[in-house]
Amino acid sequence: MTPPNFPAEADWEQAPSLMDGALNLELSAATCNLKYWLGSVPQGTLRGRILGHADDVRPMDVVRQEGPLNSALKQELAFRSIAEEKATRAIGYMVALAPDNDGMEFYSTQLIDEARHAMVFRSHLLQLGTAEHELFPEVDRLAGDDRENILVPLENFGLRVLRDERDYIGGVLVLTVLVEGVLAPAAELSERKWRVFDPAAADIERGAGIDEIRHLTVGSSIIREHLLKHPEDKPRLLELMAEGYALWGTLPTSEQLLRRERLFQQGIEEHGHLLGDYEAWPGRRLKDTTAEERMATGQEWAERMQRTRLAYMGLEDAI
Ligand code: FE
Numbered sequence: 001m002t003p004p005n006f007p008a009e010a011d012w013e014q015a016p017s018l019m020d021g022a023l024n025l026e027l028s029a030a031t032c033n034l035k036y037w038l039g040s041v042p043q044g045t046l047r048g049r050i051l052g053h054a055d056d057v058r059p060m061d062v063v064r065q066e067g068p069l070n071s072a073l074k075q076e077l078a079f080r081s082i083a084e085e086k087a088t089r090a091i092g093y094m095v096a097l098a099p100d101n102d103g104m105e106f107y108s109t110q111l112i113d114e115a116r117h118a119m120v121f122r123s124h125l126l127q128l129g130t131a132e133h134e135l136f137p138e139v140d141r142l143a144g145d146d147r148e149n150i151l152v153p154l155e156n157f158g159l160r161v162l163r164d165e166r167d168y169i170g171g172v173l174v175l176t177v178l179v180e181g182v183l184a185p186a187a188e189l190s191e192r193k194w195r196v197f198d199p200a201a202a203d204i205e206r207g208a209g210i211d212e213i214r215h216l217t218v219g220s221s222i223i224r225e226h227l228l229k230h231p232e233d234k235p236r237l238l239e240l241m242a243e244g245y246a247l248w249g250t251l252p253t254s255e256q257l258l259r260r261e262r263l264f265q266q267g268i269e270e271h272g273h274l275l276g277d278y279e280a281w282p283g284r285r286l287k288d289t290t291a292e293e294r295m296a297t298g299q300e301w302a303e304r305m306q307r308t309r310l311a312y313m314g315l316e317d318a319i
Pocket residue numbers: 084113114117208
């Protein structure tokens with residue numbers, strides 16, 4: 001039971017999907033302060049779901065046993081858990097640099113959210129056959145190359161802005177637009193893909209997605225308010241965006257996605273009957289989709305999200 005006046009956007013049942021929430025909601029750091037977070041996240045979204053899902057929600061056997069679905073999900077979880085860990089550490093700088101109490105409190109809560117995401121993505125590997133003492137070496141083995149090729153360059157870009165240049169607004173922009181804005185649609189797709197095969201993984205994504213709505217909308221509102229007060233800062237932020245997009249273009253993210261989607265496709269070929277008529281998105285049964293189609297759909301969602309959020313911030317010229 002959810003208490004009255006509980007914010008719907010953080011309620012497990014009522015919260016919108018990540019894409020709908022991130023496209024349509026408006027939340028500010030002043031609203032999403034520490035008091036809001038304490039009431040709505042630990043006592044709301046996460047109640048009864050410390051590891052991101054209820055205890056009795058479990059992956060299907062075809063995902064727990066070795067095979068393409070197991071490999072696809074393990075690779076994804078390992079990569080995501082490293083990404084979340086890097087985000088957590090970088091957000092430490094945002095807490096330090098926040099010029100006001102609202103920003104300081106908000107980023108303190110986001111820091112815990114991201115640390116939690118790293119923990120739940122990683123610990124779900126235990127359900128997929130990884131032994132407890134093997135957890136960290138397994139994450140390295142599964143995602144070490146992608147970490148070096150994708151996450152380290154992004155991290156270095158973020159650290160230059162935050163640690164070296166001590167640029168708070170630049171950091172908010174890099175985190176909101178480049179890191180979260182680009183990864184969010186992939187997270188939504190993941191929740192939909194795993195819903196039947198592994199409802200626990202889908203719930204982990206759902207919970208992270210509810211947090212992500214907050215991260216994206218508050219980050220965007222911080223940029224928007226900043227630009228309304230300091231329009232002269234716009235050319236500089238546009239330049240930073242252009243630099244970030246150029247960097248993103250050099251990263252082997254499509255190769256990585258395609259590798260995972262091909263494994264998932266093998267899983268559909270072997271076990272698609274378990275999916276029944278379940279739809280990946282309205283009107284399209286998951287078992288009829290292809291690897292390329294799922295990638296293209298995620299891409300389309302990412303572009304729609306970017307356009308909408310950048311326009312809201314006043315940075316539509318970035319695309
Ligand atoms: Fe996260």
